[in-house]
Amino acid sequence: MGPDSFDPLLMTGGSRFLRACLKKPVDRPPVWFLRQAGRYMAEYREVRKHHTLVEICKRPEIAAEVTITAAEKLGVDAAIIFADLLLPLEPMGLDFEFVAGEGPMVHHPLRTVESIEKLRTDRAGQLEYVAAAIEKVAGHFGDQLGIIGFCGAPFTLASYMIEGGSSRNYIFTKQMMYAEPYAWQKLLDKLVTVLVAFCKQQVDAGADVIQIFDSWVGSLSVEDYRDYVLPVTKRLVRAVQEMGVPVIYFGVDTASLLPAMRETGADVIGLDWRTPLDEGWRSMDYACAVQGNLDPITLFAPQPILETRVKQVLAQADGRPGHIFNLGHGIVPGTPVENVQAVVKMVKAFSRPSGLLISKDFVAGEVSNG
Numbered sequence: 545m546g547p548d549s550f551d552p553l554l555m556t557g558g559s560r561f562l563r564a565c566l567k568k569p570v571d572r573p574p575v576w577f578l579r580q581a582g583r584y585m586a587e588y589r590e591v592r593k594h595h596t597l598v599e600i601c602k603r604p605e606i607a608a609e610v611t612i613t614a615a616e617k618l619g620v621d622a623a624i625i626f627a628d629l630l631l632p633l634e635p636m637g638l639d640f641e642f643v644a645g646e647g648p649m650v651h652h653p654l655r656t657v658e659s660i661e662k663l664r665t666d667r668a669g670q671l672e673y674v675a676a677a678i679e680k681v682a683g684h685f686g687d688q689l690g691i692i693g694f695c696g697a698p699f700t701l702a703s704y705m706i707e708g709g710s711s712r713n714y715i716f717t718k719q720m721m722y723a724e725p726y727a728w729q730k731l732l733d734k735l736v737t738v739l740v741a742f743c744k745q746q747v748d749a750g751a752d753v754i755q756i757f758d759s760w761v762g763s764l765s766v767e768d769y770r771d772y773v774l775p776v777t778k779r780l781v782r783a784v785q786e787m788g789v790p791v792i793y794f795g796v797d798t799a800s801l802l803p804a805m806r807e808t809g810a811d812v813i814g815l816d817w818r819t820p821l822d823e824g825w826r827s828m829d830y831a832c833a834v835q836g837n838l839d840p841i842t843l844f845a846p847q848p849i850l851e852t853r854v855k856q857v858l859a860q861a862d863g864r865p866g867h868i869f870n871l872g873h874g875i876v877p878g879t880p881v882e883n884v885q886a887v888v889k890m891v892k893a894f895s896r897p898s899g900l901l902i903s904k905d906f907v908a909g910e911v912s913n914g
């Protein structure tokens with residue numbers, strides 16, 4: 545069979561997800577959720593009674609169990625490994641903790657060139673616990689589900705390291721970016737070194753796809769993104785692709801940045817819900833696959849409204865190959881689990897079984913357009 549033909553009867557969640565990442569036709573769009581394992585789920589809250597977040601991440605058997613439980617409970621096509629964006633800070637020499645109600649806190653935020661010079665890039669091996677968890681999840685699911693490894697993007701991680709935690713205006717981050725070009729570049733370079741090693745561990749352990757979270761990149765103007773962030777992000781994306789896996793690149797509040805984000809060469813761009821999916825995709829000339837983009841708070845809406853919004857996202861994707869159904873950002877605590885499960889059922893029920901036909905037309909159209 546050629547790359548664009550497939551047997552729908554043989555399609556697993558894993559093959560459906562991977563094919564969609566590569567813009568190949570599928571029987572229906574794959575579906576998974578950002579933060580699908582988290583506090584909205586009773587099983588996760590139960591595990592959290594006995595372990596801190598970082599403990600769960602560092603114990604592969606628990607991280608794998610949390611990952612598997614969430615994916616199975618929801619009936620999704622892909623499982624994202626349970627871990628956290630900030631884990632690489634520790635082997636680089638920056639201690640942090642999660643403070644209840646306040647989010648992450650970095651104890652000694654980076655404000656000087658000297659503190660950046662001191663960061664270590666030779667201890668990514670300490671992060672092997674994430675790969676160990678991936679190995680367990682991959683062993684459990686085989687090809688049945690797509691296994692997603694992930695890391696933070698250089699800008700978003702740098703923002704936590706410089707600000708010391710979450711931020712509204714990113715003043716310290718942007719100050720360093722503008723006024724300390726050497727320090728800024730040094731920090732991003734060090735991050736890429738560690739992140740490439742970290743992603744390699746995850747891919748070797750069985751991750752099918754790597755998602756790069758640039759959650760807070762939407763705080764940048766297009767010009768700043770291009771001048772200070774795009775080149776280093778492109779390097780990371782390329783390096784991961786050279787490991788043989790597709791890359792999903794995700795950020796929030798990115799409407800105006802999408803064409804520039806597309807220039808990273810990522811296979812899939814994650815869209816937040818503020819940009820209508822079709823507009824966002826069109827702004828990138830349909831050159832990549834897209835993931836998204838239901839507003840996560842729609843999961844609190846009555847069923848008929850939820851249904852309308854799910855149908856609208858599917859209609860905007862219009863059966864084009866390369867749509868992965870997801871939210872525009874993570875599931876928040878308090879979300880009714882049954883509504884998340886209902887969305888999975890809706891995607892399965894409402895997406896056109898003629899996706900193949902539509903996809904063929906689309907593929908044919910692409911060919912005839914040269």
Ligand code: CP3
Pocket residue numbers: 577578579580581582583592597624625626627628629630642645647648694710757759874
């Ligand atoms: O199912 C999944 O998506 C699994 C795992 C996952 C977590 N964090 C676990 C977690 C993933 C993919 C992340 C990524 C992450 N971590 C991001 C990028 C994703 C995004 O939302 O844009 C960011 C920005 C972080 C940093 C981080 N971790 C923050 C800001 C917080 C605190 C916020 C809060 O709600 O308290 C965390 C904590 C965290 N990481 C939780 C989970 C399930 C919730 C807290 C807990 O269990 O104590």
